[in-house]
Amino acid sequence: MASTQTCSLQITKRMLVRIFTHHQVPMQHMNLLFLFGRENRMTGGRYDSFWGQVAFGQPMPGLEAPDLGRSGKHYEISFNLKGISSDITDPKTFTPEFPHNGAICNVAIYHKLDIIHGTSIWIITKPGGGLSRYTGAEASGSGGDDTRMFTTPAECYISSLEVHITLARWAGESWWAYFQDLETLIEDRTGPAVLADSKETYTAADLKLLQAYLEKASEAVAVLHTNLRILQPLVMFYNKLLGHNQFSLAQDVRQATEDFTYQLQDIKCDFEGQVSRGMHLTAFVRARKELILELMQAHTSDRTMQLSQTSVRESFFMRIVTVVTLLYLPATFVSTLFSREIIRYEENSDEMSSRFSYAAFWRWIQIGLPLTTFTLVATIVAFRRSLRSRRGGPRGYLS
Numbered sequence: 001m002a003s004t005q006t007c008s009l010q011i012t013k014r015m016l017v018r019i020f021t022h023h024q025v026p027m028q029h030m031n032l033l034f035l036f037g038r039e040n041r042m043t044g045g046r047y048d049s050f051w052g053q054v055a056f057g058q059p060m061p062g063l064e065a066p067d068l069g070r071s072g073k074h075y076e077i078s079f080n081l082k083g084i085s086s087d088i089t090d091p092k093t094f095t096p097e098f099p100h101n102g103a104i105c106n107v108a109i110y111h112k113l114d115i116i117h118g119t120s121i122w123i124i125t126k127p128g129g130g131l132s133r134y135t136g137a138e139a140s141g142s143g144g145d146d147t148r149m150f151t152t153p154a155e156c157y158i159s160s161l162e163v164h165i166t167l168a169r170w171a172g173e174s175w176w177a178y179f180q181d182l183e184t185l186i187e188d189r190t191g192p193a194v195l196a197d198s199k200e201t202y203t204a205a206d207l208k209l210l211q212a213y214l215e216k217a218s219e220a221v222a223v224l225h226t227n228l229r230i231l232q233p234l235v236m237f238y239n240k241l242l243g244h245n246q247f248s249l250a251q252d253v254r255q256a257t258e259d260f261t262y263q264l265q266d267i268k269c270d271f272e273g274q275v276s277r278g279m280h281l282t283a284f285v286r287a288r289k290e291l292i293l294e295l296m297q298a299h300t301s302d303r304t305m306q307l308s309q310t311s312v313r314e315s316f317f318m319r320i321v322t323v324v325t326l327l328y329l330p331a332t333f334v335s336t337l338f339s340r341e342i343i344r345y346e347e348n349s350d351e352m353s354s355r356f357s358y359a360a361f362w363r364w365i366q367i368g369l370p371l372t373t374f375t376l377v378a379t380i381v382a383f384r385r386s387l388r389s390r391r392g393g394p395r396g397y398l399s
Contacts, residue, residue: 029078032108048226050079050233056246071116082223084174118153154252161260168267175274190288214285221278330371
C-alpha cells in the first residue's frame, strides 16, 4: 500500500523499480502512477483508465516461479477509482467558503491472481493512505471475516472479488456529504435573494464564490462519470473470464462472479443517483448565479437611474445659468466697452458734468439691445439645428 500526504509518492525510483520488477507489474500501470508525479500539474480528476490481460496458455520462459507461487498462468488488471477521502489536507478544499472535511482523491489499483497457486497481488496507490482499514484484511488474507478463505485458488479468486466490492463502495460512500455541504453553503449564501422583501446586496466576490461552487459540483459529476466508466469494463472482464476455455476456476467461481456482478450493478445505480444529484446541483448553482447577476444588474440600473436624474437636475440649473448669462453678456460687454476711454461723453458746461448722460445711455441701448437680440437668436438657431441633426441622423449612431 503506497501512500502520501501530497500528490507525489514518497518513494524513490530505485524502490519503485524493485517492487514492480519483483511482482512483474506491467508498464501499463505506470500511466496511472504518473498522476502522482512531482512534476505533474494535472489533478487527474477526469482521467480514467482500465487495462486487463489474461495469460492462461503456455507460460513464457522466465515467468514460472513455483517457489514464489507463480505458475505463469494468471490474469491481471489495472484501473483507477476516485472517492472522497478525509485523510487528505487539501488547501483548496479546507477553506471558510468550503469547509467539507475531505477532498476528491485518485486511487490507482493493480491486481494479479495466479489461477494455479492462488497467489494474489494487490498494489493500491492512494494519497494519504487510509485504505488499509478497508482492504487490509482482504488483500493480505489475515484477520477479518471468517468467511474469507485463501486455501484454494477459487477461494482466493472469491476474496479478490470482495476487495473489488470494497473499493467500489469506498469510491461512493461520502459523495452525499460532499453534495450536502455544497447545497448548504449555496443556500445560506443565496437564500435571501429569492425573498421578495430581501435587501441583501451582492458583489462580484459572491459571483466568484458561486463560480467556485459550480466548478466543484461539475468536477464531482465528472469524477462520478469516470467511476461509472471503470465499473462497466470491470464487470465485463470478470464475465469474460467465465467464458474463457482455459479458465480452470470457472465452475467453482461462477456463482460468486454472478453475485459480484449484481453487487456492482447496485453500486452503479448508486453512482448514477449521485450523478443525477450532482447535475441538479450544477443547474441549481447556475440558476442562483443568474439570479444574483440579475439582482446586481438591477441594483446597478437603479443607481444609474439615480445618477441620471441627478444629472438632469444639474443640467436644468445649468441651462438657467446659461440663459441668464446670455441675457447679461451683451450688456456687460457694452458696459465694459463704454467704461474704457475709447469713447467719452462730456457736457459743454461744468454744471452738467455730474448729471446723468442721456446720450451715453441711449447709445448703450442702441448697441446693447441689438447685440443681445442677435446673441439669443443665434443661440436658438444653433440649438434647433442640433436637435434636428440628432433626430434625422443615421440609425445606429449616437450623436
